[in-house]
Every structure is written in C-alpha cells, then in structure tokens.
Amino acid sequence: MASAAGSLAIDLDAKRGVRLREGAVVASLFTCALISILTSAGIVIVLFWEAAGFFKSVSLWEFLFGTRWTPLLEPRSYGVLPLVCGTLLVVAGACVIAIPTGLACAIYMSQYASDRTRRIVKPVLEVLAGIPTVVYGYFALTYVTPLLQQVYPDTLVYNAASAGIVVGIMILPMIASFCDDALRAVPESLRLGALALGATRFEVTVQVLIPAALSGIIASFVLAISRCIGETMAVAVAAGGTPNLTLNPAESIQTMTGYIVQVSMGDTPHGTLGYYTIFAVGALLFLMTLGTNLIADRVLHRFRETYE
Amino acid sequence: MTRWSDRFPDNLRARRIKARIFRIGCSVLTWLSVALLAVLIYHVTRAGIGWLDWQFLNSFWSRRVTEAGIKAGLLGTLWLVSITAVLAIPIGVAAAVYLEEFGGRSRVNRFLDINISNLAGVPSIVYGLLGLALFVRWCQLGSSLLAGGMTLALLVLPVVIIASREAILAVPKSIRLAAFAIGATRWQTVRYHVLPAAAPGIMTGIILSLSRAIGEAAPIIIVGGATMIFFTPEGPMDEFTALPLQIYNWTTDPKQQFQELAAAGILVLLCVLLLMNASAVYIRNRAQKSRPW
Numbered sequence: 285m286a287s288a289a290g291s292l293a294i295d296l297d298a299k300r301g302v303r304l305r306e307g308a309v310v311a312s313l314f315t316c317a318l319i320s321i322l323t324s325a326g327i328v329i330v331l332f333w334e335a336a337g338f339f340k341s342v343s344l345w346e347f348l349f350g351t352r353w354t355p356l357l358e359p360r361s362y363g364v365l366p367l368v369c370g371t372l373l374v375v376a377g378a379c380v381i382a383i384p385t386g387l388a389c390a391i392y393m394s395q396y397a398s399d400r401t402r403r404i405v406k407p408v409l410e411v412l413a414g415i416p417t418v419v420y421g422y423f424a425l426t427y428v429t430p431l432l433q434q435v436y437p438d439t440l441v442y443n444a445a446s447a448g449i450v451v452g453i454m455i456l457p458m459i460a461s462f463c464d465d466a467l468r469a470v471p472e473s474l475r476l477g478a479l480a481l482g483a484t485r486f487e488v489t490v491q492v493l494i495p496a497a498l499s500g501i502i503a504s505f506v507l508a509i510s511r512c513i514g515e516t517m518a519v520a521v522a523a524g525g526t527p528n529l530t531l532n533p534a535e536s537i538q539t540m541t542g543y544i545v546q547v548s549m550g551d552t553p554h555g556t557l558g559y560y561t562i563f564a565v566g567a568l569l570f571l572m573t574l575g576t577n578l579i580a581d582r583v584l585h586r587f588r589e590t591y592e
Numbered sequence: 593m594t595r596w597s598d599r600f601p602d603n604l605r606a607r608r609i610k611a612r613i614f615r616i617g618c619s620v621l622t623w624l625s626v627a628l629l630a631v632l633i634y635h636v637t638r639a640g641i642g643w644l645d646w647q648f649l650n651s652f653w654s655r656r657v658t659e660a661g662i663k664a665g666l667l668g669t670l671w672l673v674s675i676t677a678v679l680a681i682p683i684g685v686a687a688a689v690y691l692e693e694f695g696g697r698s699r700v701n702r703f704l705d706i707n708i709s710n711l712a713g714v715p716s717i718v719y720g721l722l723g724l725a726l727f728v729r730w731c732q733l734g735s736s737l738l739a740g741g742m743t744l745a746l747l748v749l750p751v752v753i754i755a756s757r758e759a760i761l762a763v764p765k766s767i768r769l770a771a772f773a774i775g776a777t778r779w780q781t782v783r784y785h786v787l788p789a790a791a792p793g794i795m796t797g798i799i800l801s802l803s804r805a806i807g808e809a810a811p812i813i814i815v816g817g818a819t820m821i822f823f824t825p826e827g828p829m830d831e832f833t834a835l836p837l838q839i840y841n842w843t844t845d846p847k848q849q850f851q852e853l854a855a856a857g858i859l860v861l862l863c864v865l866l867l868m869n870a871s872a873v874y875i876r877n878r879a880q881k882s883r884p885w
Contacts, residue, residue: 316686330725388621416807422843484611514715516810566721577713
C-alpha cells in the first residue's frame with residue numbers, strides 16, 4: 285500500500301517535471317516566432333529614425349516633389365522624383381516583357397502542354413527564377429545592351445531598356461507559376477462545360493478561365509511589380525548612375541535601389557546628410573513595396589471567385 | 593436577313609484560325625523563355641570558361657587580370673552562409689513549429705502569420721539598410737562577417753519559416769493523434785514524431801533558402817562588404833567580401849577582360865547553386881520514396 289502511494293507521488297513529480305519542461309519549450313518556441321515581429325519593428329524603426337535625420341535638413345515637400353536629385357554634388361538638390369521615375373521606367377519595361385510572356389507560359393502549361401512538356405518547362409522556369417540577380421546584371425550589360433544597340437544605335441551603354449528587359453526575365457517565372465496555379469484552380473467542370481458548348485480552346489481560355497482566375501492573375505502582376513521596385517543588382521549594373529527625369533528607355537537613369545548601392549559602394553561617412561539620404565530613399569522604397577504587396581493581398585481576397 | 597446558321601461555317605473557320613494562332617503564340621512564347629536560359633548559360637560560359645582554372649579559384653583580388661581570383665570571395669561566402677545557417681535554421685524551424693503545432697488560431701498568431709508573409713515581400717536591400725543601422729552601427733559590429741551573416745539570416749528567416757511550416761503541415765494528423773493516444777505530450781509528439789517525419793521537407797526548404805542567401809549581393813554591399821580583400825577571414829569579426837560582390841565589381845569594370853572574369857565568377861556561383869539545388873531535389877525524391885504515408 286505504502287509503496288503504491290510512493291510510486292504515485294513519484295509519478296506526480298515526473299508529471300510536474302514534464303509539464304514544466306513543456307511550458308519552457310513552448311515559451312522558447314514562441315520567442316523564436318517573436319523574432320519575426322522584432323524584425324518588422326526593426327525595419328520600420330530604423331528606416332524612419334534614420335530618415336528623420338534626413339528630414340531635419342530637407343523638407344518632405346522638397347524630397348517628394350523636387351525634380352533634381354544631386355545629393356552628392358554641388359549644387360546639392362534633394363528631389364527624389366528622378367529616382368522614382370527611373371524605377372517606374374524599369375518597372376514598365378519589365379511588365380511589357382513579363383506580363384504577356386508569363387501569362388502565355390501559364391496558359392500553355394495549364395491548357396496545352398502534355399505532362400512531359402510540363403516536366404521540362406516548369407523546372408527551367410524555376411531555375412530562371414533562382415539565378416542571382418547580379419548575374420542578370422551581367423547579362424544585361426554584356427548581351428542585351430549590345431543587342432539593343434544593333435537595333436537602335438542611339439542606345440547608351442547604360443540604359444533603362446536593358447535593365448527593364450532583364451528584370452522582366454527575372455519576374456517572368458513568378459508570374460507564370462502564380463497564373464498557372466490560378467488557372468488550375470478553376471474547376472474542371474467550367475472548362476469542360478464551355479468546351480461541350482462548342483467553344484474553341486481560345487474562347488474557353490479568354491472568356492471562361494481568365495475571368496474566373498482573374499483575382500489570382502492580377503495579384504500575380506501586382507506582386508511582380510513589387511519585386512521589380514525592390515530589384516537591385518540588375519538595375520545597379522545595367523541602368524546606369526545618372527538620376528534623369530526622363531521617359532526615354534534608351535537613356536541612362538538611376539533607380540532608388542541603384543542609388544542606395546552607389547552610395548554604399550562609395551565612401552560617404554556616417555552621420556553626413558549623404559549617409560541619411562539612403563535611409564530616406566529606403567523608407568520610400570519600403571513604403572512602395574509594402575503598398576503594392578497590400579494591394580495584391582486585397583485583390584486576391586476581395587475579388588476571389590469561389591466555386592463550391 | 594441571313595440566319596445565324598448560314599454564317600456558321602465561315603464563322604467557325606475564323607474561330608478555329610484564331611484558336612490556332614493563340615495556341616501557337618502561347619507555345620512560341622513559352623519555348624522562347626525556356627531558350628532564354630540556354631542563351632544565358634551559353635553566353636556566360638563562352639566568356640568565362642577560359643579563365644576558370646585553379647589559379648583563378650586560389651588567388652586574391654588583383655589589378656592584373658591574369659593574377660586575379662576569387663579566393664577571398666569564395667571563403668567569405670562560405671563564412672556568411674555558415675553564420676546565416678547557424679542563426680536562421682534553429683530560429684526559423686522553432687518559429688514554424690510554434691506556429692503550426694502550438695499556435696492555434698489566436699489573434700496573436702494571425703498577426704504573426706500576416707507579419708511573416710509581409711516580411712517575405714520586403715526587398716533584400718531594405719534588409720541591408722536594417723543590418724547597416726542595427727548591426728554595423730548600433731551594435732558596433734562594424735562591416736564584419738558577423739554583421740553580414742546576421743543580416744542575411746534575417747533576410748532568409750521568413751523563407752525558412754514558410755518552407756518549414758509547409759513541411760510540418762504535410763505530416764498527416766493521424767501520426768499526431770496516435771502519439772497523443774499513447775500519452776505523449778504535445779512537445780514529445782513534435783519532437784519524436786512530427787519533426788522526424790517533416791525533416792526531409794524542412795531540409796529541402798532550408799537548402800533552397802540558403803542558396804538564395806548565397807546569391808544575394810545587395811544587402812552585403814549595404815552592410816559594407818569590401819571588394820579588395822587580400823586575406824582569408826580568420827574569424828567572424830573580420831572584414832570580408834563575397835562571391836556575388838566580386839562579380840558585381842568585375843562586371844562594372846570597363847575593361848572587357850574583367851567582365852570575362854565576372855563571367856568566370858558567375859560560372860562558379862552557378863555551379864555552387866546547382867549543387868545545392870540538386871541535393872535538395874535528391875533529398876525530396878528519396879523522402880518521397882521512403883515515406884510511410
């Protein structure tokens with residue numbers, strides 16, 4: 285009897301030990317999960333804290349609406365519009381390349397390709413997506429730009445067009461894979477129904493599948509735009525280093541990311557206004573990508589067609 | 593008035609032609625994108641293969657093309673990836689375990705969830721700025737390997753978490769229920785049943801996210817990776833360079849020979865990435881074969 289009570293006590297002790305350990309484990313796992321929150325908070329605090337150092341000397345109005353960006357040269361001027369314009373020019377070029385091609389790849393893979401073809405195309409696109417962006421920069425400068433110069437001789441060595449083209453190649457796999465998923469998520473019955481009514485595959489795709497998958501398709505475009513805005517090494521290599529307020533893709537421009545790289549490669553001492561500019565530009569960049577990401581999220585959830 | 597049925601045959605032909613053009617257009621664009629990869633690899637190989645020898649792998653930065661090499665870059669990249677792995681893997685997997693196994697659907701967890709997917713969309717250059725202000729300046733680590741590795745760890749953390757969560761989610765519920773039924777606690781279930789079952793998937797995700805870290809140049813530049821390094825790093829507080837950084841430096845050099853060196857560097861980088869991806873695919877395939885469910 286006594287020994288039974290003793291073993292019960294030991295059992296309870298062991299149980300308490302297990303429970304304590306269980307609590308400790310959960311607590312430490314939660315701490316790890318919390319690091320992601322700290323990272324977000326860190327990004328926001330750092331960007332806006334350091335950018336505040338910049339806005340002590342330069343007004344927000346001058347920064348956002350000034351049309352000259354020469355923070356490192358006299359006469360200094362801090363209007364960010366040329367950088368934003370350069371970024372948008374690259375984004376536009378990338379979209380012209382990647383949106384039709386990516387969508388076409390997705391349609392081909394989901395509607396026409398045999399399983400064997402899919403097994404070739406999909407991994408190739410994944411490899412394209414996995415190539416480091418600095419490699420695309422090399423490709424733009426040594427392959428795409430000479431090609432452009434043959435077609436249009438006035439193209440400068442550093443130009444927005446070749447940067448846009450390679451950024452387009454970079455985001456193409458992402459658009460293709462997202463659109464492929466979206467098209468595949470449309471119920472088979474819709475597709476078969478349209479085919480049974482005598483529609484050609486073209487009509488099925490354009491009039492049934494694409495409208496049904498539209499939220500996913502548009503969201504993939506918006507996400508791709510967000511990635512273009514933040515894309516750095518390809519544009520830093522290929523687009524040039526001259527903040528130009530121009531819409532001519534054959535000219536040399538500078539993007540927001542390209543500017544940050546240029547300053548970091550040089551030796552701008554800590555604490556100078558030049559040092560703070562990269563945080564101001566970085567904060568703007570962060571807000572733009574965050575904005576587009578939120579729009580993509582909204583599109584995906586607000587306009588989703590659901591089938592049951 | 594012509595009836596619709598009279599027009600139908602003509603109409604049908606036009607529709608079929610349109611459908612055919614569309615089909616051909618889609619397939620041409622798809623195969624063009626596939627061909628792009630071939631063009632890219634051919635272009636880089638043609639320029640770089642001639643420079644690829646032991647001397648190139650085993651030399652430091654130099655102004656003379658024939659003496660320049662990527663030793664410092666390779667070793668720097670190796671150091672960076674090791675630091676990143678040591679930091680990001682345990683934290684990322686732990687966070688994923690918490691979110692999948694202990695999180696439930698509370699408001700805090702919804703917030704963590706949204707936060708992580710947003711972090712995955714933040715451009716890498718912004719992580720560089722975070723690392724510059726937080727690690728290099730405020731923590732006074734300087735432009736060291738440790739600062740670079742910590743920055744890259746923060747960068748790949750969301751990717752590791754998302755990939756690990758998917759792997760954990762793929763473990764069937766019956767395994768957990770069986771463990772609970774014989775009296776295992778939640779942690780015991782996770783430790784002895786869920787994690788081993790999810791391990792191949794987690795490994796694959798980790799390898800892929802580390803290969804992303806290897807290719808990143810932007811955050812390294814911001815944090816202050818140098819290009820002219822003439823020694824092999826001895827410890828985590830040393831200055832460093834990395835392979836992508838050397839490639840960037842050579843690419844932007846006006847001399848054509850240096851651009852060919854960049855191509856040779858790219859070949860090395862792509863080989864490393866190819867090896868990593870191949871091992872990820874290998875692990876995935878082997879696990880799929882031996883999976884009990």
